[in-house]
Amino acid sequence: xxxxxxxxxxxxxxxxxHLQDLVLxxxxxxxxxxxxxxxxxxxxxxxxxxxxxxxxVERHKKATAIAGSDPCIRILDxxxxxxxxxxxxxxMRTSDTxxxxxxxxxxxxxxxxxxxxxxxxxxxxxVPLALGEDIRGALSLYCGQLQAFxxxxxxxxxxxxGQVSKSxxxxxxxxxLQDTRDSMSEAMKSRTVIDLATGAIMAQSxxxxxxxxxxxxxxxxxxxxxxxxxxxxxxxxxxxxxxxxTYFDE
Numbered sequence: 001x002x003x004x005x006x007x008x009x010x011x012x013x014x015x016x017x018h019l020q021d022l023v024l025x026x027x028x029x030x031x032x033x034x035x036x037x038x039x040x041x042x043x044x045x046x047x048x049x050x051x052x053x054x055x056x057v058e059r060h061k062k063a064t065a066i067a068g069s070d071p072c073i074r075i076l077d078x079x080x081x082x083x084x085x086x087x088x089x090x091x092m093r094t095s096d097t098x099x100x101x102x103x104x105x106x107x108x109x110x111x112x113x114x115x116x117x118x119x120x121x122x123x124x125x126x127v128p129l130a131l132g133e134d135i136r137g138a139l140s141l142y143c144g145q146l147q148a149f150x151x152x153x154x155x156x157x158x159x160x161x162g163q164v165s166k167s168x169x170x171x172x173x174x175x176x177l178q179d180t181r182d183s184m185s186e187a188m189k190s191r192t193v194i195d196l197a198t199g200a201i202m203a204q205s206x207x208x209x210x211x212x213x214x215x216x217x218x219x220x221x222x223x224x225x226x227x228x229x230x231x232x233x234x235x236x237x238x239x240x241x242x243x244x245x246t247y248f249d250e
Contacts, residue, residue, distance in 0.1 A: 019167035033067035041069035057137040091126035092136040100124040190228040197231035
């Protein structure tokens with residue numbers, strides 16, 4: 001098996017370059033996962049044997065990101081996520097490969113096996129993705145044939161997942177930086193509109209900054225509105241305020 005995986009590492013040397021392009025071309029992690037699933041499905045398919053692919057990623061305090069090369073695959077992986085069990089979830093949990101050779105003989109996940117059969121899929125293999133301590137992921141391959149995945153196929157899937165893990169870690173890191181940037185930008189916008197509203201109340205009521213902010217806070221609690229929304233209403237009521245901007249160049 002080790003020899004087969006080493007050979008596959010050489011076969012998949014071009015995968016890293018393609019995945020780098022996917023990272024650069026994808027606007028966010030969700031799109032990268034979708035493009036990855038489609039690419040993997042095409043990569044493992046062959047004449048007379050169509051392969052489908054699903055990718056799932058669990059991140060701290062975020063909903064599980066799920067993508068599939070076909071809508072039915074996405075639904076199947078969502079089924080796993082909701083049920084909390086299945087080959088993909090098990091691969092993530094155990095960091096080990098999980099094989100479903102014949103869905104009709106599958107006893108570990110009867111409900112999931114039935115869902116696979118209804119979609120005309122009769123074998124599957126899930127391989128874990130090495131993404132870091134607080135992130136888990138799995139790449140799953142599905143086929144409409146029984147016992148579709150040989151030991152060589154499994155070795156190839158593992159080698160492929162190794163290449164995928166590197167690019168996906170990069171995509172996740174970029175996504176995290178983008179989230180941080182967006183959060184900071186939103187915080188700056190909120191702070192700016194609150195400061196403008198506080199200043200307007202100070203000018204109109206001839207009160208201190210603390211008193212003006214207290215007025216905003218009280219209005220927020222009374223109206224059950226977010227503080228920034230109350231502040232935006234105050235700013236909008238200022239004559240000539242249409243030219244005021246609370247946005248920043250990025």
